Amino acid sequence: MKKEVSLVDRPDKLAGYDIEQYVAFCGNLSWYDFVTSMPQLVFVVTGWKSNGKENACLHSWSSFMGSGLEDFICILGKVNKDGHMYQSLKETKVCVLNFPSNDSYDRCVQTIKNNQFETDEITASGLTTEKATTIDAPRIKECFLNIECEYLWEQELFEGSKEVAIAVRAVNICMDSESYDQTKRGRYGNNGYLYYIDQPTNPETGEITPVGPGIVEPSEPIEWSGN
Structure with a gap:
């Protein structure tokens, strides 16, 4: 019933x-x-704060879709306009989406605590920073998939909302070779994508x-x- x-x-x-x-x-x-x-995919959005420190935001409530061979779009479904992530995206127009598996998830959760403006949020959480290939933003080395993105647009969830949906376009993807081979580590199961x-x-x-x-x-x- x-x-x-x-x-x-x-x-x-x-x-x-x-x-x-x-x-x-x-x-x-x-x-x-x-x-x-x-359930929603779990990932960490990384970029630079205006003071040059690393920003890392554990994120969900998002969707991914391709539109032709050239365009792979992520809609970040719920971004607080008062947060570091929003400020970073507005200032730099780029970010990296970093996908943890079970072996790095506990450290990604620590970015929630290490979110002070003066903190390097990636390294303070026991993770390793590496340079993105095509944009000026930090990546998380321990994450099996990194999607480098450029900002496209934003839209309030409803009139007067303190949160917005933001669209970003993938310009480069870096994936662990053991993960893209599904006969080895793979993208799914205990070693793959996590869902909130x-x-x-x-x-x-x-x-x-x-x-x-x-x-x-x-x-x-x-x-x-x-x-």
């Missing part, structure tokens, strides 16, 4: 806390973020199931009919 889940008719408590306070504490999320718990799973929530009780980052396990191919 399906249940209609309203935006306004919701439990008073979420994980035992006042729901409005909990949602605000978790980064200005919607109630529907918790209800749907849609936003605290699966029971919409009737407000009970939350704690989970960590998820992985993708590929299945057997399904024949495509072409219809």
